[in-house]
Amino acid sequence: MPHYNAYESFQTKKSKEKKQRAIEKSTKKKNNKIENFVIENNDKYGIVVEVRYNDAYVLYNEKLVVARLRKDMNIVCNQVLFPGDKVVLNKINNTYLITNLLKRTSLLSRIKKDSTRINDSGLIKNIATNIDMAVIVVAAQEPPLHPKFIDRYLMILQNSNIPAIICLNKCDLKTDAEEKILDIYRKINIPVIETSTYKNTGIDDLKKYILGKQVILVGNSGVGKSSLTNALMNSNEIKTGQVSDKSKRGKHTTTTSKYYIWEKNSSIIDTPGIRSLDISSFNPEEVQEYFKEFNDYKDKCKYHDCLHYNEPSNSCVIKQAVTNGLININRYESYVRIMSDILNDKNYEHIIEELSERN
Ligand SMILES: Nc1nc2c(ncn2[C@@H]2O[C@H](COP(=O)(O)OP(=O)(O)OP(=O)(O)O)[C@@H](O)[C@H]2O)c(=O)[nH]1
Ligand SMILES: [Mg+2]
Ligand SMILES: [Zn+2]
Known part of the structure; x- marks a missing residue:
C-alpha cells in the first residue's frame, strides 16, 4: 500500500520536526538562563568541590557548605556545575543559594556513549572546569x-x-x-x-x-x-x-x-576512571592536528587532502616517515585506530600490518 506508507512517513517526519523544534526551544530557554547566571567576576566566591544531583558542596570562607541553585534556574545542579567552578553564594535562612557562576577558563568534557540510545548519538558529559x-x-x-x-x-x-x-x-x-x-x-x-x-x-x-x-x-x-x-x-x-x-x-x-x-x-x-573515551565527534581531517610529530611531514604528501590512512605508501610521506622510524609506529597505530573509529571503518588492520612488515 504505497499511499498509506507515504502518508505515514509524512506524518512521522512532521512529528519528528515538531519534537526537534520543542527540544531547540527548551535548550534555548535553558541557555538564556545559564547566560544570565554567568558573570565575569566577583570579589567573593566559593569553589565547587563536588556535585551530587541537586546539591553542590562548596568551599566557602574556608568551610565546606552545602548549597543549591537559585530557584528560578529550575534545573538540577549536576547539569550546570562541576568541580572547580567558582560560584557566588547568598545565605538566606541558613540555606546557601548559588546566585551566580564566574566565567570559566576551561571546561573539560567528553562524549559519553549511551548504549540505551539506538543511533549511538552520545551525550556530552562535563567533567571539571577552570x-x-x-x-x-x-x-x-x-x-x-x-x-x-x-x-x-x-x-x-x-x-x-x-x-x-x-x-x-x-x-x-x-x-x-x-x-x-x-x-x-x-x-x-x-x-x-x-x-x-x-x-x-x-x-x-x-x-x-x-x-x-x-x-x-x-x-x-x-x-x-x-x-x-x-x-x-x-x-x-x-x-x-x-x-x-x-x-x-x-x-x-x-x-x-x-x-x-x-x-x-x-x-x-x-576523577572516576573512564570506561571508554569516545572521540567520534572529531572530524577525520582534524585528527592529524593532534599528532604534532606529523607536522614536519604532512604537507609533503602527494595529495594535499591526504588522510595518511588508505592512501598508498608511495604517495604518503607520513607512512614513509613511519617506515623510516622518524615517526613512532605505536603513535601511528593510535592515529589509524582513531581514524577508523571516526570513519566507522572496521577494515583498518591491513594499514598497520603493511607498515609493521616494513619496519
Ligand atoms: N603496585 C602499586 N599499586 C598501587 C600503587 N598506587 C596504587 N596502587 C593500587 O592500585 C589500586 C587502585 O588504586 P586507586 O587509587 O583506587 O585507583 P583509581 O585510579 O583511583 O581508580 P578508580 O577510582 O576506579 O578510577 C589499589 O589497590 C592501590 O592500592 C603503586 O604505586 N604501586
Ligand atoms: Mg579513584
Ligand atoms: Zn599522507
Missing part, C-alpha cells in the same frame, strides 16, 4: 600500559586547550617494555614523571609540576588516581580499590569527581 593542567595517570602494570589510551587523552585535552603531563604510577612494577613506551612521549616533548604510592617515590616530582595550579587527574580505573591524591594530601581517607584479580582492571571505585586543596593555591581534582 583547569590549568591535566595529569594523565597510567599504571606500569595492572591495568597494563597501552599508548592508545594516552593518545586519546592527549587529543581530548589538547582539544580543550589543557596542557598535559603523563604520570606513570606503580613504577614499582615497571619493566623495559613500559620504559620504551614512555620514551615515545619524552621524544615528542610531553613531560613524563614516574611515581609509586607504595614506595612513596616521585611524589615530590609530581608536586613540582602541579604547584600553584588547579589540576585534574585523569586515567583509567585502577591506575592509582585516588592513591596519588591521598599521597598529595598526606591522608588515607580517600577510598581506593583493588584491581580485579582476573581482568587486572580497576573496579571504578571513585564515582564522582572531587576537588581537593593539597597546598596553598594548589588543588587537584580526582
